[in-house]
Amino acid sequence: SLDAVYYYMRSLAASNPILTAKESLISLFEETKRKAEQMEHKKQRDVELSPSMWGKGKKSTFRPSVEDTTRLEIWIHPTHPLSSQGSGSGRDSDQENDLGNLSPSDLNKRFQLSFLHAHGKLFT
Secondary structure, three states, X not given: OHHHHHHHHHHHHOOOOOHHHHHHHHHHHHHHHHHHHHHXXXXXXXXXXXXXXXXXXOOOOOOOOOOOOOXXXXXXXXXXXXXXXXXXXXXXXXXXXXXXXXXXXXXXXXXXXHHHHHHHXXXX
């Protein structure tokens, strides 16, 4: 599907653009959006069913109520003692997303889906 996006975009950028290329791109991006949403729902369902999440509420300590939509940012200086704990956070988030456990072909599929989903958001 990356090839298809490439050729459709080239068709639109030509001096005589092919008008059906835009429609084809939109349908391709809609399909990608649907697949990305399905993957996100599956990931959320897996997280909710995982034993490590049992007994833990979904309530965030940063948002005390549902009506509160403000965002709280916490900046930690690199010399702060907590910043040394952040060096492993990339590995933790990698394990949370199970990217380290995926085969190269599955990782490539997930990348392509994410890439196309992001470009679809920009295009539509």
